[in-house]
Amino acid sequence: MVMSASPNDDHRPSTGRYLNQSKIQSALDHAQELGASYAEVRLMAITDSSVALRDAKLERAIPGQEVGVTLRILADGAWGVHSTTDLVSLPSQIESTVRLAKAVAARRSSKDAPVQLAEVPIFEDEIHWKSKKDVRHTDLQTKIEHLKTLHDSAADDDRIISVTCGWSDEHLHTELMTSEGMNRTWSFQRSLINASVTGRDGGEVVSYRTRHGGEGGLEVIESCDLGQLGEVARIATLRLLKAERAPSGKMPLIADRDLTGVYIHEALGHPCEADLVAAGDSCLDGKLGQTIGNEIVTVVDDPTIRGGYGAHPIDDEGLNTREKCLIKNGVLTEYLNHRETAHHFGLAPNAGARAQDGLHHPLVRMSNTLIQGGTHNDMDELMEDIEYGVYACGSRGGQVDTGRGSFQFAAQEAWLIENGELTRPLKDVSVSGLTLQILKDVDGLTRDAQLAAPGFCGKGQTVPVGDGGPIMRISQALVG
Amino acid sequence: MLPDDAVDRIAEGCRQIGALCKSQGIEQWEVVATQSYGHSIDIEAGKISLAAGGGEGGYGVRVVEDGRFGYAYLVDLSSAEYALKQARDIAKASPSVAGFVLPSEQPAEKVGGLFDTNILNIGPEDLLEQADAVLSEVASLDQRAVVTGGGLGVGASAGAIYTSEGIESSGVTTSHGIGVQVSIDANDELTSSYEGDSSRKRLEQVPDCVAVAVDWAQKTRGPIEVNTEAHDTPVLMTSEGFSPLFSMVVPSAVRGDRLVRSESFWSGKQGEMVLANDLSLIDDGRMEGGKSASARDGEGVPTRRQTLVENGRLIGSLWSTRDAAQQVAEGRIEHAQTNGCAVRGGHQSPPYTGCSDLHMTSTRTGSSQDALLERMEDGYIVHSVMGAHTANPTSGDFSVTSSTLLRVEGGEILGPVKQAGLSGNLAKALSEEVYLGDDVRVQGSYSSGAMHLPDVLLMQGLRINPA
Numbered sequence: 001m002v003m004s005a006s007p008n009d010d011h012r013p014s015t016g017r018y019l020n021q022s023k024i025q026s027a028l029d030h031a032q033e034l035g036a037s038y039a040e041v042r043l044m045a046i047t048d049s050s051v052a053l054r055d056a057k058l059e060r061a062i063p064g065q066e067v068g069v070t071l072r073i074l075a076d077g078a079w080g081v082h083s084t085t086d087l088v089s090l091p092s093q094i095e096s097t098v099r100l101a102k103a104v105a106a107r108r109s110s111k112d113a114p115v116q117l118a119e120v121p122i123f124e125d126e127i128h129w130k131s132k133k134d135v136r137h138t139d140l141q142t143k144i145e146h147l148k149t150l151h152d153s154a155a156d157d158d159r160i161i162s163v164t165c166g167w168s169d170e171h172l173h174t175e176l177m178t179s180e181g182m183n184r185t186w187s188f189q190r191s192l193i194n195a196s197v198t199g200r201d202g203g204e205v206v207s208y209r210t211r212h213g214g215e216g217g218l219e220v221i222e223s224c225d226l227g228q229l230g231e232v233a234r235i236a237t238l239r240l241l242k243a244e245r246a247p248s249g250k251m252p253l254i255a256d257r258d259l260t261g262v263y264i265h266e267a268l269g270h271p272c273e274a275d276l277v278a279a280g281d282s283c284l285d286g287k288l289g290q291t292i293g294n295e296i297v298t299v300v301d302d303p304t305i306r307g308g309y310g311a312h313p314i315d316d317e318g319l320n321t322r323e324k325c326l327i328k329n330g331v332l333t334e335y336l337n338h339r340e341t342a343h344h345f346g347l348a349p350n351a352g353a354r355a356q357d358g359l360h361h362p363l364v365r366m367s368n369t370l371i372q373g374g375t376h377n378d379m380d381e382l383m384e385d386i387e388y389g390v391y392a393c394g395s396r397g398g399q400v401d402t403g404r405g406s407f408q409f410a411a412q413e414a415w416l417i418e419n420g421e422l423t424r425p426l427k428d429v430s431v432s433g434l435t436l437q438i439l440k441d442v443d444g445l446t447r448d449a450q451l452a453a454p455g456f457c458g459k460g461q462t463v464p465v466g467d468g469g470p471i472m473r474i475s476q477a478l479v480g
Numbered sequence: 481m482l483p484d485d486a487v488d489r490i491a492e493g494c495r496q497i498g499a500l501c502k503s504q505g506i507e508q509w510e511v512v513a514t515q516s517y518g519h520s521i522d523i524e525a526g527k528i529s530l531a532a533g534g535g536e537g538g539y540g541v542r543v544v545e546d547g548r549f550g551y552a553y554l555v556d557l558s559s560a561e562y563a564l565k566q567a568r569d570i571a572k573a574s575p576s577v578a579g580f581v582l583p584s585e586q587p588a589e590k591v592g593g594l595f596d597t598n599i600l601n602i603g604p605e606d607l608l609e610q611a612d613a614v615l616s617e618v619a620s621l622d623q624r625a626v627v628t629g630g631g632l633g634v635g636a637s638a639g640a641i642y643t644s645e646g647i648e649s650s651g652v653t654t655s656h657g658i659g660v661q662v663s664i665d666a667n668d669e670l671t672s673s674y675e676g677d678s679s680r681k682r683l684e685q686v687p688d689c690v691a692v693a694v695d696w697a698q699k700t701r702g703p704i705e706v707n708t709e710a711h712d713t714p715v716l717m718t719s720e721g722f723s724p725l726f727s728m729v730v731p732s733a734v735r736g737d738r739l740v741r742s743e744s745f746w747s748g749k750q751g752e753m754v755l756a757n758d759l760s761l762i763d764d765g766r767m768e769g770g771k772s773a774s775a776r777d778g779e780g781v782p783t784r785r786q787t788l789v790e791n792g793r794l795i796g797s798l799w800s801t802r803d804a805a806q807q808v809a810e811g812r813i814e815h816a817q818t819n820g821c822a823v824r825g826g827h828q829s830p831p832y833t834g835c836s837d838l839h840m841t842s843t844r845t846g847s848s849q850d851a852l853l854e855r856m857e858d859g860y861i862v863h864s865v866m867g868a869h870t871a872n873p874t875s876g877d878f879s880v881t882s883s884t885l886l887r888v889e890g891g892e893i894l895g896p897v898k899q900a901g902l903s904g905n906l907a908k909a910l911s912e913e914v915y916l917g918d919d920v921r922v923q924g925s926y927s928s929g930a931m932h933l934p935d936v937l938l939m940q941g942l943r944i945n946p947a
Contacts, residue, residue, distance in 0.1 A: 061570040064553045083534035085555050100531040112527050161742050207874040248710030248945040279524040281628040399866040403663050403672045406899050408881035410870035430879035480879045480901025480945045
């Protein structure tokens, strides 16, 4: 039922590779003999662990190892895919997967073009982003101590009734072999720590979440002042207990880095994904080269930012990752694409393919997405001419309807701005809008752009992402 | 699709790991295994874009020694010894929960309707034909309409559990699902709607949700102007629009551990009125054909049908073995025990407390949509929301956005509204004047379990903020 692989110290076979290269090469050759124009085998082995502390006590710790492999075949201009945890069985799936692709192709209407892939450089190499402190060598006690530091700081008030702290780390090892001769292996790590704090005062119950993490090993967690992270969460929770419900209506909005990141991820990043554009499900269809935002808005998606939660050295089609500039001074300059959509739109491939794990095929995805800095010195400068508005910070997540171009994101906490000053704390603030309108309404950005808290993006598959930017002002936003 | 010996193979794997546990003298242990197989079709831009198949699975092992538990999972039986070592090491670092022992064997009656041989016989070609039928249906309903995303799939999943306390159970479930994003892009206006359906039984070749998706993409075209002042208003939420919010907020509120830890908005209200006095909440772990139903829960305890809220009064809660023992040991509650509500996220997760097939019912007869609109008089129909996952399960507060809503005046639908914010507190809204529709539909959820909900008219407690 499952693959044969024995764990050793670093949970990898002694050869360092899971795929038997000669067998896989034969399988790929066989696929071509059967009529495949392209075939690939991508394996992903994930060694991970998660730990949860509830009220300072170990709630659970789960170490695990997952290995999945996906065979993807392009035949007669259509895709057939087979995914399995049974690595040994893969070569026997070649014929059926070619048949599957051809069956899809047979149903293609004459008006639909066959799938073709953009040309890419072929590599045979290994790239390993080494962590300074390998998470696979971090023992449970060390993780618990870090979680306790976060907990103790977050829980230090009688009105805090519960604190749940979580840790997750993963070592990701990918092998890709294609019929074009691509043969790459790459690896990197991610680490994350988080806390969920619940406060109660009389009948009022509130919660607040905080996170820190990024690409890398234990050093990612050690770089964070966990005591301060917990303190910020505790103070925010206590403030929410006294906060008022947010006003509703259109008003100026200032967003902190977290929310700026979620905003740009939802409002712009998703509609820029070329698979959605090609599917007719993006409000940015046909708008390349057009001005869609204020000239102060420049947005990049950059998987090469080491330390960002969405960082990765190679995309899941084997391309070296690079920065993509989605908007330059308000002009839509680039879609995120993979090889299929790059060919479809006649664009250069920009390494936007990501898969959740070895059992999923790659889709066009974001990585680390951020608005670049502007000209305002600080938040006070952004706020000084706002008579009545909202400053919102911390993200509870967001969502977008890419076709309609409407989006929503929610803040963890907020303040009312009155006459250029922060006055009363608010809760349950959400912001919604239309992509093509609100990009024009961004009218102020502070100078310093940085990635904010790590996040996860769902699009049928879940992948880690980094988002961020400077502090941002939107002249008119629908606050609810 | 499913190998004939799939269940036997994973059951045998569980026994092998169990034997290893015995040989190591582990006090209590529990081995679970899952193995799923399936086919799927992706649809993009009005055509089939990909066909896929495959299978995945693995084992999870929980060890309990002196009230301490550890867990590890694996994909390869040859690494079982290593996984057991990890689980035991974790158990040693875990706090001892007095009274926590794994559940003992109790007879469990089979639940019907969880397996359909017809699904096993669906091959990739059958799915491709079904996808073609769906695409044709959409085009025939509206030539402008295109399935811009979605797909369909079938699956069979074998599962097994084997424990030191004599539980030995295995079985197979099947599923057939579809989801379609239908868009109409014409005259410089793009509208869309996502609808889905899934079942343990084989679905119709073209399920009703396909026509519903086309219908909502059509009827949200040509938005009308409305008063953009934020205001409190009655809202009729369709089952599809209501379920994401409900599933974020309500299932966690009836978890026993959250109730006794003051983490639920219903904490301290056991025996008190928490919903409108005609409403009840029932979790039916034994529902025939239920999406989350089964004979045993995630740790082998027989499931049951249980009323959590009866005629508005909170009378029950959900418990799994460890949560119950821990809350008793920590003195938050005098007595608690599992009531068969342990759920799992596959072999990679130890059991935790959650609901199964959750129903909200009313002692009143359900109303047609026309009758609900007549009662509402002025307000909105909301069919989908964005941002339901940002709702606060601790407080019940939410603030979401909808682009799939209709304005109602005098009980008549006036037309669609382009976009609006919708906010309120779901616990409060459900405790006031609520009317249910007469057509219960099953929806997926953001939490564990399946939600069985009709359309819900909330007369108070919601605020709308049209763009």
